[in-house]
Amino acid sequence: MNEGRQRVALVTGGANGIGWATVCAFASQGYRVVIADLHREAARQRIAQLDGEGHVAIGVDVSSESEVAALLQGTLEACGRLDVLVNNAGIGEQAKPTIEQGVNAFDALIGIHLRGTFLTSREAAKAMLAQGSGAIVNLCSIAGLAGIPQRNAYGAAKAGIAAMTRSMACEWARDGLRVNAVAPGYVATELAQGLVKNGQIDLARIERRTPMGRLAQPDEIAQAILFLASDAASYVTGAVLSVDGGWHASGSA
Ligand SMILES: NC(=O)c1ccc[n+]([C@@H]2O[C@H](COP(=O)([O-])OP(=O)(O)OC[C@H]3O[C@@H](n4cnc5c(N)ncnc54)[C@H](O)[C@@H]3O)[C@@H](O)[C@H]2O)c1
Structure with a gap:
């Protein structure tokens, strides 16, 4: 636990979509937030829109080992501690049938989602283990x-992230660190709009397939992330929480 100090939350991909909603949710709860994004200028502009003081924007490509090391160094220099890491940065799938899919695009996606989650968790855990406390929340998916x-x-990346959530949760369970994931269904963000534009998803079909009959708003995912990172979830670790309007529970067409 964090004896009365202002808590610090680092959100990768925090300049947009679910990441930005998560940044806002943590800031509204009094956290000091580090927005880590490929687009540093966008992250910097977001800081001005936040409640509270002392928030930080850092440019990073989460698939780069040296940039992630610099991100954690910058976070600790600016904030002195790290209580929460949200591994949110991500990109969409290449819009092609499998037999036309390129290996470079395959590797790039795995690099950002899976390697990025590994690298950022590894570096954050060094600080959290030294503190004896911390919470990591990963972005899985239906x-x-x-x-x-x-x-x-x-x-494959999201299934790998679910597996890594469980392995890291078990490794650090007695060290004060909890590791969990949320598994959203379709969320109304730029990433999802891109999939609609590419013809990769059909909105009407998704709404029919989802028991709640609609997409999620980014803040509905952010609130689940906030819960998993909070003391209210003090006995929850290694969990992958579906936040999908019932999508995964449903067996109907
Ligand atoms: N939108 C959905 O329907 C949905 C559903 C399930 C899971 N997710 C997951 O949620 C996360 C966020 O998705 P979103 O829809 O908000 O996406 P988004 O495209 O709206 O935002 C992604 C953010 O990540 C940043 N980013 C991309 N590559 C990066 C990199 N290499 N390093 C650092 N930052 C990088 C972007 O600049 C952007 O700010 C992703 O992990 C995604 O897979 C999204």
């Missing part, structure tokens, strides 16, 4: 829990 045609690298 695509990591069930098969979605053509979502090869994406589904």
